Structure formats: C-alpha cells, structure tokens
Amino acid sequence: MSEMTEPHPESHRDDREQQSYDVHATEAKWQPVWEELDPFRADDDSPREKRYALTMFPYPSGDLHMGHAEVTALHDVIARYWWQRGYEVLNPIGWDSFGLPAENAAIQRNEHPATYTYANIETQAASFKKYAVSFDWSRRLHTSDPEYYRWTQWLFLKLRERGLAYRKSSPVNWCPNDQTVLANEQVVDGFCERCGAEVTKRELTQWYFKVTDYAQRLLDDMEGLDWPERVLTLQRNWIGRSEGAHVDFDVATDGGGSRSVSVYTTRPDTLFGATFMVVAADAKLAEEIVSDEQRPTYEDYLAETRKASDIDRMATDRPKTGVFLGAYAVNPVNGESVPVWASDYVLADYGTGAIMAVPGQDQRDWDFAEEYDLPVIRTVQPPEGWEGEAYTGAGPAINSANESVSLDGLEIDDAKRAIIDYLEQQGTGRGAVNFRLRDWLLSRQRFWGCPIPVIHCPVDGEVDVPEDQLPVVLPELKGADLKPKGVSPLAAAEDWVNVECPKCGGPAKRDSDTMDTFVDSSWYFLRYCSPHDDTQAFDEDKVRLWMPVEQYVGGVEHAVLHLMYSRFFTKVLFDMGMVDFTEPFTALLNQGVVINQGKKMSKSLGNGVSLGEQLADFGVDAVRLTLVFAGPPEDNIDWADMSPAGSLRFLQRAWRLSGDVASAPGTSPEGGDVALRKVTHHTLHDAAELVESHRFNVMVARTMELVNATRKAIDSGCGPEDPAVREAAEAVAILLSLVAPYTAEEMWERMGHQPTVARAGWPTVDEALLVEDSVTAVVQVQGKLRARLEVSPDISDADLEAAALADESVQRALEGRQVRKVIVRAPKLVNVVVG
C-alpha cells in the first residue's frame, strides 16, 4: 500500500495518539464553557413542565468523598435525563452548614466556626463544579447564613404561635462528651450517634416540637409515597402506633385515701389476669404512692436505677428487679386488690408510666412474677401441653368473668371489644391509641446553630423576639469561648445574652440554646424555590411551581430523622395554608454505600479510597461511570470489584466513534443502514424506561452495546459514511451526557455540534424501527428445547403450532409418543406435552 511507503501526514502518523483524548485537558476545556452557558439554571417562567430533583445537601466536612461522588452521580442521571426529555428541572445545591464538627474544629484552632465551615464549602463547591453536576448554582444556600436562619427562627415562632413549640422539664438524653442534649433519634443503642459517647440522663427544661400531634397523619400519609419499603417500615416502627385501652385502677394510699391510676394496655382482654401493677421507678407516680414504710427501700432502688445507664437497662437477659411500693390497686373488673410495684422495666415516658401486669400473657410480667413470687392467672387458654411461660398466642379467653360480663370463650379480638365496651359502660376505662413517637427535643447547648428567638423575662416569662428584630445573629465567639461547659457558650456572652424584654422593657435574657441542625434541614427544600427572597421564608407561588420534590436522592441514614422532621414541617405548613401539599418528597431513592474489600472504608482499617486520587487517575467521567455502572443504585458498591480503568477504556472507545463519523452534521438518517438504526432506536427507547425505573447500570450496559454495534458497522458493516453511523454516535453522546458529561460534550463537538450536548434533547424514537421482521420461537418437547424457528412476530398460535410440529427435530423427539397437549405462546414459544 502506498501509505506504507509514504505515510499520510495527518491520518496515520499520530495514529496512536489520535485514538484517545486527554481526560484532564478535556475537563479543563469544558468547565469554563459550561460556566458561561449555565445550562442548568431553572427558570421559574419557563413554559416547560417543571420537575424538582433534589439530592440531600451535604455537611461541609472537608472535601467531597466517594459517598458524595456516588449519590451525585446517580442523582445527576435523573436530573440530566429530565432536561433531555424536555422538562424544566430544579436541581439545587446548598450546605447544611451548622453543626458540631465546625465548632470542635474552631475550639482546636482558636477561630470562629464560620472560618472552617465556609472554607470547606468553597472546597466542596469547586469539587462539585469539576465533577460536573447539573446543579443550578444560582440558588445555592447555606443554613448558617443569617439570611437563611432568620427564616428558621421565623418558622420556630410560627410553630410556637400554633402551640407546636413548647418548653418542658423532663429527663433527657445527655451526651457527656459533646456536652449537649440529644433527641431520641440521635441516640443509637444508648450511645451518641455523633461521637459514640455513652449517653446519660439529665432532668432539664428544654424546647420541644409537638411532633406527636401529627403521629397519625405521619403514618397515614405514607400510603401514597413512592419510597423504599425499608424506609417506610422504619418510619412506621418509629411512630409505633398501637391500639389498646386505658384502664383505671383505684390505688389505696397510706393515709387511707385513694387515687385513680390509669394504665395503658394493648391487651385489655387479659384484665382478669392482672395480678399486680408496676409503675416506672422514675415516674413521679411511684414517688407519690409509695408508703412511708417502703419509702427508704424505694429510694434506694430509684438511686440505683438512675445510676444504671441505658445500656445496662437495655441488656436483654438482665433479670427483672423492683420493689414493692406498699400500695394496693383495685382491679376494676373483679375488685381484687393487687400489689403495686416499682421497676425499671416499665418506662416513665411511655403510656402512663404504669402497667397492669398479666404474667399469664406477658413474658416480661411473667419473669417479674417469678422473681418475686407473684401469682399467675391465665386468661387465654394455651394449647394442649403448653409448658411455656407466658402464653401470648391466640386462643379462647378463660377465667375472665364477673357478675355482669364474661369474656370466656371469646377469641382475643372479640374479647378486647367486649371488655372495652364494658369498661366504657362502667366508666373505668376506654379504648385508646398510643404512639411510641415522642416530641422532638430541639434545644442544643452548643454555639454553632440557629439561636432560639425567645427572650426570658422575669416579668413576662417566655417572650418571642419580634419578627422585625430577626434574625437573632450569633455573637462573634471563637476558640476557648466555645468550650463546652454544660450550658450553651451563648449564655456566657454577656453583651449578647442580656437584653431588654420586648414587652415590658425590663432586663431580660435571650434563650441561650441553639436549635438542632435538623430544624435547618426540615425546610431547605422550600427555600430553594425562592432562595434570595428577603421578605419571606419562601414564596408560596414559587413553591407551588416546583414542589413537591419529584425525586429525592440520599442515604438511608436519614430514614427516621431528617425525613420524618421534614414531613412534619410540611404538614404544619400545610395546616398554616402556606403550602398546598402534605408530603414534601414524592419519590425517594436511597443509594448504597461505597465500601472497599468488603468493609466500610475507615481510617483504622486503612482501606479508604480517595476520590481525589481516583479523579486524578481516571478522570471525572470514568469515576462517575464506574459508580453508575457498578450495579443497582441501592446496592453497596465494593470499590475493589470495580474497574475505573475499564470505564475509561469504554469512554475512549465511545469517543473514537465520534471521530469516525464521516457524514455531515444534520444528515438525515433516513435510508441509513437499517440494522444499525434499529439498534439505535431500540437502545434509546429502552434507555428511557431504564432510567425511569432507576436501572442505570443496565442503561449503561445498553449504551455499551450500542457502541459495540456502531464500531462494528464502521469497521465491517455499512462504513463510516452511512448516516446511520452518525445517528448512532449522536445517540451515544446523548446517552453518555447523563453519566459522562465531558466525554459526551467532546463527542458532540467532534461531530460538528455546538455545546451543550446536555441540552440537545432526547432523540425521537421511530416506532417503526422497533418492530422486528422476525423473532426466534423456541419449541420444547416436555420442557426440553428441541428446535428454534424464525417466525414473523405476528404469527398466529395455530400457524406457530403447525410450524413447530412440522419441524424435523421436533418430529424426531415426538417419535412414538402421543401428543397430549400443545402450549403455544406466539410468537416466542411452543411446548409439546407428550403422554
């Protein structure tokens, strides 16, 4: 060949180099272009249908890591897909920038928490930009900005106005390390969710949000949510609705008097078997009814209980302990006088803090009765030969009758109804619903959070900071001023804490606690709709435009905390008439976790994978592609199993197609190679469904298939001039624009187009090209594959059956056997059943 002797200066000399592109140069090339074009700015006034795609906003701790890379890569597939499909997409970004780590860092470095916080935010923002996420940067917000937390404070006052924010004294979770109280949700197995210290109890007056008022609605409204079943279950368990009854017992006390004590039970049908009562040792009730004689014993026990940590209390096989209170309760159905005990196995803050103990039907009560030799009456007939202890299963009631009512013979549900009717008639009890959910404790004794906009006045009590004085801005404290001392550092900021009472003008003090950062994140999705509005928390019209969030993406670790609180806030705002929906997040996707070598990445294991290094080695696109292709989005990704090098190879392979396309831009694909066109249109059609059903990994696989088919068409098929090749390569670029924006843009440009491919639009799928000329039908005899037939896709059952039975190898298989039945599923399958 002449080229061998005289190489063509352009096409062959640098052949090797020309077959790949410089990943980092490409990144540097497009970033400023996109910055300029700003293709993902969500326009409120766009006539396009609006969609809200939201990823849980990050906490600014250091730079982005693999976890951020994964969740944004997955989330971005959806957002970018929506843009391509013609929606106006709101995909905002911001930072959940209040919180303890910044405060701890500030103490260490003797600076203000804002320094650390905003430096990290800048780092992360730059990384996100390089990572090419389709965020609308114009809506960026930080919860620690006074412009934001002013409205957090405003919302707090609105909740207070409605009686949903209140103060009470109660034993609360206390983290001795962080020196602050914690919500129940932040205590995991008795340890501080954040720092791992063992949590203790303290009696403190704190602010609460009345989430319990919304318990039933939080439960009911889950019906319509397109959320992972796992998360819904977690929330249901957390809300913990149970049905039962309150039963009133008269308790005789020392002085000869008596008082009524109500207990909550889910098994009122077993009331005849209540042989003693147990009161939570740390409930006020116990202290009130204990006899003088038993008081010293009780007080010793109480002291011991208080000492025990939650961990000790939660040990499963721990023997039951308790003390007799010297009081007796009268069972309202049979007049029996039963002893009242105190124990730590009853919780003060659940139900009424007192229970009727039915050892025959409750294992915990049985254990206690065993320990203290208390009587047992069975009220449900256990099965024959039952030798167990408490019997909690189904069965007819026994030993459950008095002069006016009998439950005997009734199954549990009927017995419950009957006894509740009776108690209600007698006025000694009533049906009741109870929830495990507690009110949300929102006070925190720390500095770097949203100040609670309340002033405590010796004359007027708790006084709201007037709206026109919001925000209550944090004072300039730093370093040692922030050291935890058990009270908020704000309390020591004299200039800040001492104010005039807005009502009487007298000396008063600001509330020196700050809010749980989950308050900040309970409404940020609303703020994104009008992030710069300095006249209101959010513009109701803009919210109507965008909300609710159509797709929320984030980690499952927020299943009960953030998601429950956000749902609560939304319902409150609905009741206030400020929003017209009751659920903020229509659909939720929980991504898996990136692990390494089968284990969670951690410093101690030394198995951490640095996102920065991966990006440096393989580039943004290859890392994103790897994360998206790894498997179903909700599965964990073991980085050790992944091949970013392979991803990069694929991207280069795809990119190479764009250089081979030899037809002019805008060439009509009509008349191009039909086989390739079919692959292209099938791929586009299926890819849409795959993205919508979140099977992104399969979508990528299908894109690879299209790349392979196009390669083949160029090298050994219709050739690079065929317009079908252009159509296919452009489809590849558009598909890749969801996952690998740099490669896609580079391809787009090479094929003669202007940026940006991200907004090029999804090609129209030609239905005619989806129809196959023939399909393979399989013929089975007794379920075994005997023949394959090429048939028309619209062949009739009868024709297919005839063709199948006429087939030689089928005939052979049928030889000497009687055809009993033929199952035909045209056009794919025939199964011949022989006798």
Add this chain to the structure above:
RNA sequence: GCGCCCGUAGCCCAAUUGGUAGAGGCACCAGGUUUAGGUCCUGGCCAGUGCGAGUUCGAGUCUCGCCGGGCGUACCA
C-alpha cells in the same frame, strides 16, 4: 429472639405477566495490529441460578423448609 431483604460464570452484574439462563463489564486465554509493551480489533473459555422439596406443560422468577450473608429492631405494656 423478632421483622425485612438478598444468594445467577473466577469476580461485578442482566434476564416483561413464570416461557431459549447471559445483555454489559472485569479477569483470563488465543489470533491480528505494533520494533516492543500497552492501546486497539477479532474470537474464545466459564454457571444451570445456595441446598432440599412442592405447585406447573414449563420455575432464576411462585410456595414451604433449611444453609449462608446483609439491614432494621430490641423490655414501648
């Protein structure tokens, strides 16, 4: 202990309402290209779906039991 989810090639993973077990990738092997390595192109190897039963003409898919792994929960009366 209780509840939920998952077990498909050496590895990561695909597989409409039950209907040909294999789409894609990694790793490996061979051939071609290349001065060589890598790249690139072509081809190939590899499981009968954790185990056992059941339903069915037909089961990776449905049912039951076991084994293995993961997640949640744990005195909430």
